[in-house]
Amino acid sequence: MTVNVLDGSGNTVTSSTASVTMQVAGPAGFTPYNNSVNAAAGVASFDLSGLALTVAGNYTIAASSPGLTSAQGNFAVSPAAAFGLSLATETLTVVSGASGTVNLTISPTGGFTGDIALSCSNLPAYASCSFNPASVHADGSNGSLSSVLTVSTKADLIGSKGHGKLPLIFACWSGTGLLGLFLLPAVKGSGKSRWLMVIGAMMLLGLLIGFLGCGGDSPTTQAQQTPPGNYSVTVSVTSGGTTHSSVLNLTVN
Numbered sequence: 001m002t003v004n005v006l007d008g009s010g011n012t013v014t015s016s017t018a019s020v021t022m023q024v025a026g027p028a029g030f031t032p033y034n035n036s037v038n039a040a041a042g043v044a045s046f047d048l049s050g051l052a053l054t055v056a057g058n059y060t061i062a063a064s065s066p067g068l069t070s071a072q073g074n075f076a077v078s079p080a081a082a083f084g085l086s087l088a089t090e091t092l093t094v095v096s097g098a099s100g101t102v103n104l105t106i107s108p109t110g111g112f113t114g115d116i117a118l119s120c121s122n123l124p125a126y127a128s129c130s131f132n133p134a135s136v137h138a139d140g141s142n143g144s145l146s147s148v149l150t151v152s153t154k155a156d157l158i159g160s161k162g163h164g165k166l167p168l169i170f171a172c173w174s175g176t177g178l179l180g181l182f183l184l185p186a187v188k189g190s191g192k193s194r195w196l197m198v199i200g201a202m203m204l205l206g207l208l209i210g211f212l213g214c215g216g217d218s219p220t221t222q223a224q225q226t227p228p229g230n231y232s233v234t235v236s237v238t239s240g241g242t243t244h245s246s247v248l249n250l251t252v253n
Helices: 165-188 192-212
Strands: 002-004 019-025 033-038 043-045 057-064 071-077 082-087 091-094 099-109 113-121 128-132 135-139 145-152 155-160 220-225 229-239 242-252
Touching: 033 043, 082 229, 082 242, 091 099, 099 113, 099 135, 099 229, 113 128, 113 145, 135 145, 145 242
Parallel strands: 091 242
Antiparallel strands: 002 043, 019 033, 019 057, 057 071, 082 099, 099 145, 113 135, 113 229, 128 145, 155 220, 229 242
């Protein structure tokens, strides 16, 4: 940036080598700029390439030189278009098998526009999360957006039944009955026909026992329960390639 030393008519004083000071002041968080250089042919040059205007707000830039009228200007830096996430509470406690909710606030800034999707990760086993709504739309007005997170847990027993004792006992007794039907003529018969019936009955009974069995199968169960403990669940908002996250401390009792 250059500052010209002017005379009363607004012309550059090419013979001037006056010391010129430039100052830049801004909002809180900005590091003020203050530097002095000597003019060459009435022109003072300042290198502002290292000046970082990263804080949104109003700024003032001023140039002064002893014995000369100062010059001053104002400008503003707008915040970058962005969005953030905040949780109404950072802790949630639920009983295994129950669910809990947390209110979320999504805050667009800098006139951000676009759809913002919500998600969560690092959940414990047999737990899930849902959002209502699952996405929000920023319209550029910087108005706050809301969603409700629900974390659900499980405490279920999944059972699988065997044949059970009664059907099997019935099968065995049925086999015994069939055996009796074969043996009854064998008792009354004689000779070769008797032995053929006995052998046939024994083979039938062996097949029934081998296929069904005469014991009882016990039902089996499998637990699908969210384990008690403390977990750090990551809650995220994403739009385009930008993601912001917060941690929800989940306790399962």
